[in-house]
Amino acid sequence: MENPRVWRGRDQAGQKAGLASGYPELDRHLPGGGWPSASLTEILTTQYGIGELRLLMPALSVLSRETPPQQDFSEPGWIAWVAPPFQPYPPALQQRGIDLSRMLIVRPKNAGEILWSAEQALSSGTCAAVLLWPEMLDDQGSRRLQLAAEKGHSWAIAFRPLAARHEPSAAALRLELHSSAQGTRVHILKSRGGHPTVINKLL
Amino acid sequence: MKSRACKPPVLVRGAAPTPPAVQQDLPFPQAEPSARAGEQRSYRRAPAATPVERLWFCIWLPHLPLEANRSSEAATAIVEEQHGIHRILLADAEATAAGVMSGQAANAALALLPTLLLEERSLLGEQQALEGLATWLERFSSFVCIADRDVLLLEIAGSLRLFGGLQELRKKIARGVRELGFTASLSIAPTPLAATWLARSGRRACIRDEANLAPALRRLPLACLHWPAGLCEALAGMGVTTVGDCLRLPREGFTRRFGTEYLLALDRALGHLPDPRDSWRAPERFCADYEMTEEQSNRELLLNICRELLLSHEQFLLARQLGTQRVCFSFFHLKAPATELRLGCARAERSAERWLELLGIRFEQLILPEAVIAVRLRSGIAQPLQAKTDSLNFHGKPAAQQRRFSITQLAERLIARIGAQSVQATSMVAEHRPHYAWRSQSLLADWSGTSLDTPAQYVQRPLWMLPEPALLPSDSGYPVHQGCRLRLINGPERLETGWWDEDGISRDYYTAINADGRHLWVFRNRNRASSWYLHGYFG
Numbered sequence: 001m002e003n004p005r006v007w008r009g010r011d012q013a014g015q016k017a018g019l020a021s022g023y024p025e026l027d028r029h030l031p032g033g034g035w036p037s038a039s040l041t042e043i044l045t046t047q048y049g050i051g052e053l054r055l056l057m058p059a060l061s062v063l064s065r066e067t068p069p070q071q072d073f074s075e076p077g078w079i080a081w082v083a084p085p086f087q088p089y090p091p092a093l094q095q096r097g098i099d100l101s102r103m104l105i106v107r108p109k110n111a112g113e114i115l116w117s118a119e120q121a122l123s124s125g126t127c128a129a130v131l132l133w134p135e136m137l138d139d140q141g142s143r144r145l146q147l148a149a150e151k152g153h154s155w156a157i158a159f160r161p162l163a164a165r166h167e168p169s170a171a172a173l174r175l176e177l178h179s180s181a182q183g184t185r186v187h188i189l190k191s192r193g194g195h196p197t198v199i200n201k202l203l
Numbered sequence: 204m205k206s207r208a209c210k211p212p213v214l215v216r217g218a219a220p221t222p223p224a225v226q227q228d229l230p231f232p233q234a235e236p237s238a239r240a241g242e243q244r245s246y247r248r249a250p251a252a253t254p255v256e257r258l259w260f261c262i263w264l265p266h267l268p269l270e271a272n273r274s275s276e277a278a279t280a281i282v283e284e285q286h287g288i289h290r291i292l293l294a295d296a297e298a299t300a301a302g303v304m305s306g307q308a309a310n311a312a313l314a315l316l317p318t319l320l321l322e323e324r325s326l327l328g329e330q331q332a333l334e335g336l337a338t339w340l341e342r343f344s345s346f347v348c349i350a351d352r353d354v355l356l357l358e359i360a361g362s363l364r365l366f367g368g369l370q371e372l373r374k375k376i377a378r379g380v381r382e383l384g385f386t387a388s389l390s391i392a393p394t395p396l397a398a399t400w401l402a403r404s405g406r407r408a409c410i411r412d413e414a415n416l417a418p419a420l421r422r423l424p425l426a427c428l429h430w431p432a433g434l435c436e437a438l439a440g441m442g443v444t445t446v447g448d449c450l451r452l453p454r455e456g457f458t459r460r461f462g463t464e465y466l467l468a469l470d471r472a473l474g475h476l477p478d479p480r481d482s483w484r485a486p487e488r489f490c491a492d493y494e495m496t497e498e499q500s501n502r503e504l505l506l507n508i509c510r511e512l513l514l515s516h517e518q519f520l521l522a523r524q525l526g527t528q529r530v531c532f533s534f535f536h537l538k539a540p541a542t543e544l545r546l547g548c549a550r551a552e553r554s555a556e557r558w559l560e561l562l563g564i565r566f567e568q569l570i571l572p573e574a575v576i577a578v579r580l581r582s583g584i585a586q587p588l589q590a591k592t593d594s595l596n597f598h599g600k601p602a603a604q605q606r607r608f609s610i611t612q613l614a615e616r617l618i619a620r621i622g623a624q625s626v627q628a629t630s631m632v633a634e635h636r637p638h639y640a641w642r643s644q645s646l647l648a649d650w651s652g653t654s655l656d657t658p659a660q661y662v663q664r665p666l667w668m669l670p671e672p673a674l675l676p677s678d679s680g681y682p683v684h685q686g687c688r689l690r691l692i693n694g695p696e697r698l699e700t701g702w703w704d705e706d707g708i709s710r711d712y713y714t715a716i717n718a719d720g721r722h723l724w725v726f727r728n729r730n731r732a733s734s735w736y737l738h739g740y741f742g
Contacts, residue, residue, distance in 0.1 A: 049740025050721050053666045078610055085667075089739060090629045090641035092664035100629055104610075105643065106617055107625045117617055124613040179720040 019155070022058025026186065030173070031193035035059055039172035040146040040156040044165055044189070048085050050179035052159060055186070056131075061097030063128040063155070077128025077154070080104040080121040083114045085133055111135040115144070122148035122156050129155040143170040165189060258411065260344075260357040260373075261398035262380060263388045264333075267353045269293045270385050271332035272325050278316060282309050283324045292324055329353070336383060338485045343376060348395075348480045351429075354402070356395050356480065369409070392416060395480055396472035400446070403427040413474050420472060421447030428468070434461060446472075489519045489527075489582040498537060498574035502566070505534070505575060509562055512580035513555035520585065526551030529583030530558060539572040547618055549611040551586040561619040568620070635700045636708055637664070637738065662696055663714075665724040665739030672736035675725065682715060682725050682735035689715035689723065699729070714741070 018034025020027055027033050035041060045052050064079055079102065081088055090100050106121070108114045111134065118132040122145065130149075134141070137158060149156040158171070165176060169190075176187040186199045264270070268281045278297040282289045289309035301316040312319055329352065337355055340347050343366065346358040359372060366372040373389065380387045390408040392398035397416055401408040404427040410416055423446045425435050437460075443449055449457075449469060457466050471478040493508050509532060520526055528551055532544040546561045617626045627643040634640045675682040675689075682689045694713030701707040710726040717723065722741035728734060 047719075047721070049667050049723075049742050050719065051742065053742035057666075086740070087668040087670060088629075089637075089664055089666055089668035090631055091637075092666045092668075094631060095664060096666075100631060103629055104614070105627045105629065106621070107627075108621045109625070113621050117621065120616055121613060124609060126610045126613055181716075181718060181720045183720060 019059050019062065021055070022062075023055070025199055026055075029188060029191075029194065029197050029199065031191060035155065036172040036192065037155055038153045039149050039192075040142060040158060040170065042142070042158045042160055042164075042169055042171040042174045044160050044162050044174065044176045046162050046178070048159070050177060051184040052177055053088075055177070055184075056157060057096045057098075060129055064099040064102060065097060078102045078104055078126055080106060080118075080127045080130045082106045082118045082121065082130060082132035083108055083134070084131070115141055118156065119144055119148045122154045123152040125152040125154070127152070127154050129157065131157045131159070133159045137164070137169075139168045139170065146170045146172070256360050256411075257358060257393060258360040258363075258369075258391060259393070259395045259398040260359045260376065260391050261350075261389065261395070261402040262336075262340075262355040262357075262376070263390075263399070263402035264336075264353045264355075264385050265388060266293060266295075266386045267329050267332065268324050269295055271329045272322050274322070275320060277320050278318060279320045279322055280312060281324050282321050289321070294319075326352075332385075334483075334485075336380070336385065337483050339379065339383065340376070341485060343372065346480075346482050349483050350395065350399060350480070354399055356398065359391070369411070373409070392419075394472055394474045395478055396468060397474075400427045400472060403429065417450075417473055421445065421450065425449065430465060434465065437461075487523070487525070487585045489516050489585075490579065491515055492577055492579045494577040495575070498576050500571065500574040505578065506563075506566060508578050509566075509580070510555065510559055512578065513558050513562075516558075516580055516582055517553050517555040520553035520582075523585065524588060525585040526553040526588040527582045527585050528552070531581045531583070532562070533579040533581070534571060534575045535577040535579070536571070536573045537576055542569065542571055544569055547615070547623055549615050549618075551588055553588065561615060564616060564619045635698055636706075637668070637698070637712075639701075662693075663741075665722070666742035667740040669737065669739055672726070672738045675735040675737050677735050682727075682737075684715075684717050684723060684737065687718045689717055689725065691715050691725075697729075712738070 018030055018032030019037050020034040021030070043052050060079060063077060079098065081104070084105065088105065093103070094100055106117045108117050114132060114134050118130055121127045121130045137160060142158070145156050145158065162176065171190065172192040174189040176189055178185045178187065188194070188197045190196065269279065272281060273279055278295060278301070280294040280298050280303055281292045283292040291303060291305050291307045291309065291312050293305055294303040298316055298319055303312045303315055303319065309321055333349055333355065337347050337349055340355060340357055344357040344359055344362050348356045350356045362372060363369055366375060369391070373391070377387070377389055388402045388405050390398055390401035390406065392401055392408065392410045393413050393416055397420055400423055401419065404423050408419060410419055425438060425444055425446065428446070438449065443452065446469070454466060467476060470476040491512055493512055499505060516530070528548050530546050534542040534544070536542070544565055546558065546565065548557070548561065552558065614626055623645055627645065629641055629643050631641055632639060675684055677683060678688050691713045692715065695711035697711050699709040709729040711729060712724060712726045715723045715725045723737055724739040724741065725735055725737050
């Protein structure tokens with residue numbers, strides 16, 4: 001049982017407290033009662049603008065305003081946006097409680113630079129969360145992001161197309177978002193220390 | 204014409220009251236100048252504020268064209284083109300021994316000494332050598348002045364005590380100039396012009412007292428004054444060959460024949476008129492070249508050269524307590540145009556190590572079209588370094604400063620690789636027009652972003668904004684998005700503002716929902732009722 005390759009499920013991952021997502025129903029299904037901190041979360045969507053940002057906003061506003069207890073810094077962290085598909089609209093972000101003075105928008109020119117920038121931001125230890133829209137992300141890339149997130153105690157969120165659901169990934173949490181006229185359904189594909197589930201009508 | 208207009212009016216007055224015809228022997232009345240000099244001292248811009256003794260140290264470099272451009276130990280002569288013929292301007296000792304003289308045609312010189320190395324005169328090289336020497340001389344005086352193409356002046360009255368007296372200072376400067384590889388003629392006099400003339404005469408003059416100045420100058424031949432050849436010839440024709448002869452001429456006649464300019468020069472040299480000089484300042488920008496003997500394409504080596512340049516850059520800035528936000532490397536090739544590499548930093552920085560780190564990120568991506576023959580480092584505008592104050596730290600926690608510092612480091616790293624325009628911070632603007640309600644700013648310009656701390660009082664805004672509103676087709680008055688008619692669930696919110704600056708809007712904004720449940724922010728122009736636009740997604 002001491003062999004590190006033996007997966008011991010919930011007791012290993014469950015020790016770390018998650019970051020409350022602001023959606024009690026989602027928190028209930030996530031190990032640690034919230035978003036896994038210091039690791040990679042993947043969100044798969046058919047298209048952008050269906051509520052993927054609304055899902056994150058409560059947690060991001062907490063990160064943006066409060067000093068994370070697990071870190072010894074006296075200032076809250078920055079939030080970095082790497083290669084967003086549209087312009088994140090500052091007035092709307094401020095309405096949702098994001099501190100704009102600690103927001104960094106990075107627009108790299110190619111896939112390699114997106115990954116590099118995100119890795120730099122994650123491992124620098126200054127960003128509480130890094131949101132990235134990679135053009136492509138393979139298993140190796142996701143592992144690099146996961147390691148950088150662990151190193152910098154930062155939360156990495158990668159937004160990817162739905163087609164990526166069959167590709168292997170090192171992410172601690174993978175969610176799939178489906179929107180319909182009734183509301184947005186969240187499907188937990190993979191959750192380290194948790195179970196795959198479907199939550200209907202979350203947003 | 205202009206230079207005359209610039210002269211202080213006092214000078215004209217000084218020249219005007221010359222006594223009429225009787226004036227023969229003593230054109231410089233002794234009683235008047237003392238009173239006048241006292242009043243005119245205040246016109247002197249430099250160097251000391253109090254009208255105490257002033258002493259000028261002149262360094263004349265007669266062999267500067269040769270010494271600035273010399274590239275080998277072999278017999279060398281500098282040539283200059285005059286009327287289409289290359290003539291020898293200056294020859295070194297070995298060439299002179301062989302009979303090469305200045306003014307000779309280059310061919311004649313080569314006939315005398317076939318191994319003679321001929322170098323074209325480079326005025327730029329001379330200027331650079333002179334500036335280098337001026338920079339070095341700044342350690343002896345706060346007032347160094349480049350008076351001519353081959354003359355440097357130092358005001359040393361204020362430096363005498365610090366350097367242990369006149370003789371010590373003179374020895375130090377003479378030794379230093381010699382060690383830097385220049386042949387110099389030095390002299391000291393109370394006025395800059397007198398010091399220059401004495402130095403050019405080749406005498407090791409050292410005059411501290413103004414009373415001794417006139418006798419010393421009187422003996423000087425007119426050639427030391429570097430006056431135009433025509434003027435010197437005319438004077439020689441009158442039997443005037445020394446400064447003393449010149450001073451004996453009647454002022455009025457001298458002015459009438461040769462203009463006031465030369466009379467005033469004599470007055471200045473004797474200290475009867477002020478002679479303000481401009482102090483030379485070492486440039487506040489660093490620029491250094493590293494030239495290689497042969498082309499190099501080894502990246503490791505090039506990086507080492509950049510490192511050398513950055514280290515001397517650091518020394519340059521350290522001496523001035525400055526830093527800079529930008530540096531630019533140019534890699535020169537033999538045929539292709541130079542490759543430029545610009546680096547930026549969020550805070551003024553001088554540490555070679557930090558610049559090297561940024562350089563390392565960019566250098567690995569740099570494409571050099573061919574091998575490199577020289578590298579140049581130019582620094583941007585120098586700024587005073589912002590000193591950091593660290594607070595006392597009893598708790599073992601890193602201070603807030605530390606974290607701020609590292610976000611700038613992160614930004615610098617990102618900027619170094621992907622460019623400053625790709626890394627941005629945002630802030631709010633108090634404005635009702637949605638596309639003006641925010642702005643993005645470069646992190647280099649003002650990295651400490653500010654946010655308006657006003658609570659958002661208007662209705663919900665979308666999280667995603669399109670760069671430009673997109674025209675939507677419409678179906679019986681309703682907007683259509685991706686082939687499906689939108690349902691308006693919220694609105695209208697009328698925004699009608701900005702009429703004062705050409706870019707006014709008059710729109711009704713609605714929240715719309717499509718068949719997938721996607722929330723969109725759409726608007727319709729009031730004046731053109733039929734067109735719908737998509738402006739954002741609620742994300």
